[in-house]
Amino acid sequence: MDYKEREVIDALKLTINQFKVPVQKRFKKADDANKLWNAALLFSKVVKESKPFTRLFSRGDFEEFTNQYNLKYSTNIDGPNLFKKFWLREVLGFVYITDAVRVVTNDYEKYNNLKNEVFFLRCLFQNYPEKTIEKSVFAETVRLYEVENDLKISEEWMANTNWVKPSIEEDILKIGNVDYLFNLLDNWNDFAFLHTFKKQFQKRQERKFEIDSKILTQTRWVKLNYLSFNIV
Structure with a gap:
């Protein structure tokens, strides 16, 4: 077989391999757990019964956050004005800090x-x-x-x-x-507020979901040490 034939064969193999269904590997530990105590069923039930955390701030959530902040720090943050200045945006019903303003909140954190x-x-x-x-x-x-x-x-x-x-x-x-x-200095209180809001926003992003411990007790689910969910 000369090199030209080898090139043709290699090209053909490469083409065939593109259409192969990838083999999904299963870790032995997970496979054993599934056989011993039906782990797949357990986790599916946990997901079904769990309550997802709210990971974003709706306009209502933001207004509540603003009111609580003003009460706690005796300030008078004008939320609607922050939207008018385009420091905050509402996208699909959720509130976000604009990129340029987020940079200044980093300066606030620094100083x-x-x-x-x-x-x-x-x-x-x-x-x-x-x-x-x-x-x-x-x-x-x-x-x-x-x-x-x-x-x-x-x-x-x-x-x-x-x-x-x-x-x-x-x-x-x-x-x-x-x-x-x-x-930053001309709007110190606003950026103090936005910095706090940014931190709370980031904290929400880290959430997953929670499950009531009563549900686990009622259904007698075991092996809870395998779970990484928040139990409340």
Whole structure:
């Protein structure tokens, strides 16, 4: 058999293999379990009797979440306004955070515990449009801001942040483009709310379904250690 005949045969085998029905492998442990205690029937009954979790937020769910948030944190989040600004979208009856807004919620998570510092940076940026400041003036500006606003600025964070860093000139600090954070700072409470909503949304996505433990007791199902469902 020459190489041309071999190529034809190999091509024919490849064509035939495309139409073969794939063989489904069964793990021995699962096969044994099915024979010993009818595992397939058990799991099918569990699925049938289980209640699926609500994994998405309907408009009603979102409104309830907003009301509870406002009560808990004594805020006044305007849900309809977030939809008007297209920060939230309702798709097929479910509420989603838009991609651009989700990015800003990530910034909120990053600076959540640095609120005093990032608001000070905005003040600094607005008062020094040339984006440079002498080190001695910077230290005095921090002190005055703390006194006027009755708060503390983290010296350690300020010393290590890239928003304010040494320049080529001695005793001169460069102020970064803090205006990137202005959208977050101007809507701090809204993004705090959206960050909380995002976390709750993600938490719902991790849910599967639940089954009432009474059903298991009544039907005398056994081998519950094999199950990975939430039993309530």
